[in-house]
Amino acid sequence: MAVTLHDVARVAGVSIKTVSNVINAYPHIRPATRERVEAAIAELGYVPNLTARSLKSGRTGAIALAVPELGLSYFAELAAAVIEAAEAAGLVVLVEQTGGDRDRELELLRSPRLKMTDGLIFSALGMSEADVASLDVDFPVVLLGERIFGGPTDHVTMRNVEAARAATEYLIASGRRRIAVVGAHEGEVVGSAALRMQGYLEALEAHGIDYDESLIGYTTLWHRSNGARSITELLDRGAEFDAVFGLNDTLALGAMRVLQASGRRVPEDVAVMGFDDLDEAGYSIPSLTTVDPGQRWIAQTAVATLMERIATGAELGPPRLLLADFRIAERESAGAVRAQRVS
Amino acid sequence: MAVTLHDVARVAGVSIKTVSNVINAYPHIRPATRERVEAAIAELGYVPNLTARSLKSGRTGAIALAVPELGLSYFAELAAAVIEAAEAAGLVVLVEQTGGDRDRELELLRSPRLKMTDGLIFSALGMSEADVASLDVDFPVVLLGERIFGGPTDHVTMRNVEAARAATEYLIASGRRRIAVVGAHEGEVVGSAALRMQGYLEALEAHGIDYDESLIGYTTLWHRSNGARSITELLDRGAEFDAVFGLNDTLALGAMRVLQASGRRVPEDVAVMGFDDLDEAGYSIPSLTTVDPGQRWIAQTAVATLMERIATGAELGPPRLLLADFRIAERESAGAVRAQRVS
DNA sequence: ATGCTGGGGTACAACGTTGTAGAGTACCCG
C-alpha cells in the first residue's frame, strides 16, 4: 500500500539515503540524479511517513491544545486563533476537551497521548494552585487562563484586574452607580471570576461607591443560560441596578436577554458590559460593549512561546508571564455618555 | 530524558519484550515478574512512546477533522461533538481549518500531515463535484456537508431538502405567505444553500404559493454580518414579507437583529426561522425557532463510520450515504399558530 | 607518482516499539 523510500530508491536506481537527501534538499546531488529521483517520487506518488520521521527526529510537528469546551464561543475562537497561528508556523494542532474538570485536566497532563505532540497549550479551568506540581512535566507547556500563577511553565494571559477595573470605570463614567455583576464565583480567590471581581471592587473603591453584596450574581459555569438565570435571581429578589457587568460576554448576553424580556431597555434603563469581545458581541441587540482582552495576541504568543521552548528547552531561562493589552470595545449596550433620559 | 522500555527492562532485570508484554496485558507473566516490572515503571515514570508504537503498528490513534472555520458556531459545535465522540472511542483529534477555500481543501487532501492520522472527517465547503476525484485517496475519509454526492467515500449528512421543506411548511402552517430567504447562493445547484432552497421551493409549490424572486437574499459566506446585510438589502428595495427563512441560524439571527432595529416585531410582524439549532438559538431575543438537523448524530456516526473503515478497509463495501433525522425546534421567533394580530 | 580536498554517493545503525520464533522450565499424562 504505502510507498516508501525503498520503493522510490529502487525505481530511481539509487540508495534510499540519496532519496532522503533529495527530499531534504541536501545540496550536493548531481542534477541528473535529482531528476531521476524526483521522477520516481512523482511516478509512485511517494509521501513521506511522518510517523517514522518523528520517531527518528524526536519531533512530531504537532502541538496539543487543551480547552474546557469548544461549544463555549470564547474557546472556539481561541482554538481558531491558535490553529491559525500554528499553521502559519507549520504545526498541526490536536485539540482536547477537558470539560473544565480538574480530574480530567490532571489526567490529560499525565496522558501518553501527549507523546504524539511536541508541547501543550493548556487552558486550565478546574485545576487550582494546589495542583501546580502537576504542571511540572517533561514536555513544554504554555499555560493559559488564570487558575494558577507562578507555576513552572510559561504563562500567557490577560490583564484581568486592570481590564475589569477599566470596564467598571467605563460604566461609572457614564453615570452608573449601582452596577450588578453576573458570573461571580463564591469564595474563590483565583481564577478569572475572582480577578475580574477584584478589578470591579477596585473601581468602586476608587470612585467612592460602596460595595453592595446584593448586586452580585453567583454562578459556576459561564454558560449562556447561567447569565440568564443569575440575573433573574437578582430581579426576583428585588435588586435595583442601573448597569450589569457580565464577567464574560456569554453571561452578559444571557443577562441582557432577560433584562429586555422583563421590559427594561438597554442601555437606557440598564447598561450592559461584557468581557471577551466575541464575534457575537457585535451582532446582539443592542450590540455589546465589552472588553477586548487581546485574545488573538494571546494565541499567537502562546504558539510562539511554545515553539521557543520546544526549540531551546530549559535553556530559555525561567518561566515567563506574558500579558496581553486590552481595550474597551465600545458598542451600543453601554455608552460613554448616558444615552437618553437621565432618570 | 525520555525513559524507554530499555531503561525499565534494565531496572526490572528482564528483557524489554517482557516489559512490553506487561504493558500490553499479555496474560502469561508470573505475578512476581509483573510486580517487578510495574514497580520499575512507576519508579522511572515510564510513558510509552506513541510515535514508535504508531510506526510499528501502522495506526496512530488520531483522526483529522477538517472544517472551514472554528469561529463559525456551527463548526465549533460540530468539532466539539466529534472530539467528544472520538475521545469516547479512544481517539484523539487533529483539527484543521480550511477557510472553506477550494485550493486549501484540495491541498489538505494531498498533505503529508495527514500521515499522522488514521483517517479524515472532512467537512468540505469549497470543493465542487468536479473535484470528486481528489477524494480518492489512500486513507479513509468520511465526508460531511453537501458539496459532493456520490463520491468515493462514506458520506454522513443531513436531510437538507426535507428539513428545509418542513421548515417552510411550518411557516406556511402558521399563516405566512410571503416568506423571504436569506443566504441563497446565486446560480448554485449543489451545496447546503441550493438544497435548502429546493426544499423551500417544494414547500411553496405544494401549497400553491408563487415563487417571488424579489424575496430572495443572496450572500456568499454564512457569516452573521451577511444575514444582516442581506435582509437590509431586501428592506431597502421595498420587499414585503411576513416571514424570513434564514438558511442557517447565524444568518437568521443577523436578519432578526436588523428586522427589530427597523421597528418590526418578531414574530408578530415577521416570523423568523433558522437552520442548525445552535446553542445560541435558545438564547436570542426572541429565541429562534429552527431546524435541528441532527448534528450530534452526524458527529457520532462520522466517527463510528471512520473507525469501521480504518479497521476493515475497503472490505466494508461500497461508499455509504448516511442521513440524520431532523426536527423543528419550536421557539419564540416563529409559532405554529400566529401569535397576535392576524393582519 | 603521491597526497590532499571535496563532491557525490552508499552502507549501516539507530529512533522505541511490537511480532515472530524459539529457548528453557515445570507439569501432567500414559
Add this chain to the structure above:
DNA sequence: CGGGTACTCTACAACGTTGTACCCCAGCAT
C-alpha cells in the same frame, strides 16, 4: 520416565526514516 503441553521469558528483526561514517573518484597541488 519419555514426550507432549502449557507457561514464562528472551533474542532478533522489523516499521520508515535520518545521522554517521565511509568509499570512490576527479581535480589539483606537491
